[in-house]
Amino acid sequence: MSRSCLQCSKFFNPLIGRGSFSRVVRVEHRATKQPFAIKIIETKAKEGREVCESELNVLRRVSHRNIIQLMEVFESHERVYMVMELATGGELFDRIIAKGSFTERDATRVLQMVLDSIKYLHSLGITHRDLKPENLLYYHPGVDSKILVTDFGLASSGNKAGDWLMRTTCGTPEYIAPEILLRKPYTNAVDAWALGVITYIMLSGSMPFEEENRTRLYRMILKGRYSFPWPNVSNLAKDFITRLLTIDPNDRMTASQALKHPWIVTMAASSSMKNLHRSISQNLMRRASSRCHSSKSGHSSGSNKSRRNWEKDLLDKCTPWTLLVFSTELNRQSLDFCADSCLQKKKSVLWGGRMDDAFGGFTRPTDVGLVPDGCWTLSRLSSVPDYVHNVYGQNF
Structure with a gap:
């Protein structure tokens, strides 16, 4: 991507996401x-x-309809x-909560969309190695939106035969396959294990393996x-998960x-099924709340450490204001859509001011120590750190 082409793009303030080496x-x-989205990766460090x-x-x-598409690339020294x-x-689980x-x-x-993309990747000798709900995004807020698999920072490329062996220990703890933990050479089967975990959460709102320690x-x-x-x-759904969460x-x-x-083939064409939304959404929200609480209580883990780094960065670079969300009618639209709607209006939100009625919230000055929890809770439940960022009015 040429420098002039990059300059043709107008940068908005909103931060969509942040990683260890990127935003x-x-x-x-x-x-x-x-x-568009521009992922800015710091390349000074080897990692x-x-x-x-x-x-x-x-x-x-x-090139697959369910894999995020790279448009252009521009490189500078750093x-x-x-x-x-x-x-x-928005993210997969946020849509589930908002759907009703x-x-x-x-x-x-x-799962048909995700599996088709993973089948395609594996046919090219590519293993994702970090499949999780946060990396499964809806292309647009509409009910007919496709799913996009994103974030290939830990992906590995091998041969097309599918017998490429990997040895690097990586991934997100709750989704890591047993063979990685055993430090054995492993194959693209680790992606199948992660899909089993994702399916389990989709049908229950809880993790198959959950432990803070x-x-x-x-x-x-x-x-x-x-x-x-x-x-x-259904028993077919349980069988599907069992065949993915297999130790060997x-x-x-x-x-x-x-x-x-059979579950994928028959259920995708089914017209009448039980509504699982109530239990799933309750468990998902309880899980998010529990994670926030455990972090406040001082429990230490790798994910909490990265969260604290994120909070510190937030507080270092932003004015200490926070967003308080109150009861609102979303008309079954995702919070992401409502926030995106507000952003499109380019309406700044000042202290004490009301946000867009579709979202329902207000800002006020608060104790600096309370800012991280408020922002983290909102960003995890609604996947709109860009909107939180918009409220702060600062550019990371």
């Missing part, structure tokens, strides 16, 4: 007004360069700017012990086999 901002092309190279190696090779299509529909209803048919339709969590994963305390979920990777379903599983 993603929303931009708009000055001429066409088309919105940042490795993440950047990994993601670029994958995105330059792939940064790489990746221009990508903008996903405005969720059935096994809805779950299988989502990292050592005990890993022991649970290595034993592969989990239960199905859900009377309203050689016995685990591949993405191609999972697409042909």
